[in-house]
Amino acid sequence: MGKEKTHIGRIVTNSILAIIMLLPIYWTLITSLKGKQEIYEQPPSFFPKAVSLDNFKEILLRNDGVFLTYLKNSILTTIITMIFVAAISLMAGYAFSKMKIKGKKFLMMLIIAALMIPFQTLMIPLYSIMSGLHLTNTRLAMILIYATFQTPFAVYMMKNAFDMIPNELREAAKIDGAGEGKIFWRVMLPITWSSIATIFIYSAYTTWNDYLIAVVFANNDAIKTFNVGLTNMAIGQYGTEWGLLTAGSLIGLLPIMILFVFMQKYFIKGMLGGAVK
Numbered sequence: 530m531g532k533e534k535t536h537i538g539r540i541v542t543n544s545i546l547a548i549i550m551l552l553p554i555y556w557t558l559i560t561s562l563k564g565k566q567e568i569y570e571q572p573p574s575f576f577p578k579a580v581s582l583d584n585f586k587e588i589l590l591r592n593d594g595v596f597l598t599y600l601k602n603s604i605l606t607t608i609i610t611m612i613f614v615a616a617i618s619l620m621a622g623y624a625f626s627k628m629k630i631k632g633k634k635f636l637m638m639l640i641i642a643a644l645m646i647p648f649q650t651l652m653i654p655l656y657s658i659m660s661g662l663h664l665t666n667t668r669l670a671m672i673l674i675y676a677t678f679q680t681p682f683a684v685y686m687m688k689n690a691f692d693m694i695p696n697e698l699r700e701a702a703k704i705d706g707a708g709e710g711k712i713f714w715r716v717m718l719p720i721t722w723s724s725i726a727t728i729f730i731y732s733a734y735t736t737w738n739d740y741l742i743a744v745v746f747a748n749n750d751a752i753k754t755f756n757v758g759l760t761n762m763a764i765g766q767y768g769t770e771w772g773l774l775t776a777g778s779l780i781g782l783l784p785i786m787i788l789f790v791f792m793q794k795y796f797i798k799g800m801l802g803g804a805v806k
Contacts, residue, residue, distance in 0.1 A: 561775035568771050584772035599758030607736045610675045614683050614732045622687025643681040668752045675736045683728045690724035726792045737785050755781045
């Protein structure tokens with residue numbers, strides 16, 4: 530009887546938490562499906578009186594479809610950052626875990642310390658550096674900054690993932706005549722795929738949702754990301770166009786949701802296996 534009560538209590542608690550977490554998404558959805566007049570009615574309705582797709586059409590067609598350009602910029606920036614972070618973290622994580630490096634413990638401490646530094650505190654120095662390199666208002670500047678702040682966590686996770694692989698497996702491959710490169714590509718990488726997928730999702734989520742770095746380093750429509758572009762389109766001096774803002778937010782939510790749906794199995798496994806030794 531006691532176990533049944535506990536089970537029911539968990540179901541009720543989880544259901545309440547699920548409703549609380551899904552309520553903002555639901556409100557965003559119904560707002561995007563309302564007409565302009567209905568959005569501002571008081572009290573607000575919890576269901577659209579008449580479902581309308583006008584907000585989605587307007588956000589996609591306004592200013593000759595510039596919102597699609599913003600989406601393309603975000604996708605391109607995110608993919609390049611994901612590849613960059615994954616490549617560095619894989620090689621660094623493997624080196625820290627399996628190879629003899631002078632001062633390895635000290636270097637690892639520096640990487641862990643880097644996780645504790647809020648990137649907001651470094652915005653002015655970063656802007657000065659990028660300005661000196663003539664990289665302000667370029668996609669490269671954003672990618673370099675994203676990769677700089679994402680890599681420490683990714684390296685730490687990949688090191689732990691490689692630590693979980695027995696050294697005997699590496700030694701056996703060496704006995705069979707495999708070099709370090711072959712061991713890395715043929716033996717180690719297939720085993721750590723779940724952690725690699727976690728790195729991809731972490732990097733994609735962090736890059737895709739960023740606003741501060743994008744608004745500081747990307748003022749040109751040619752490279753502006755969707756977060757900044759959507760804000761500029763929907764929030765003006767005369768108020769906020771909530772229909773456009775919610776419709777654009779839902780469209781922008783789709784790519785990261787699709788990525789997570791396809792890789793969630795590996796993400797959960799990687800978080801359990803790579804982040805905790």
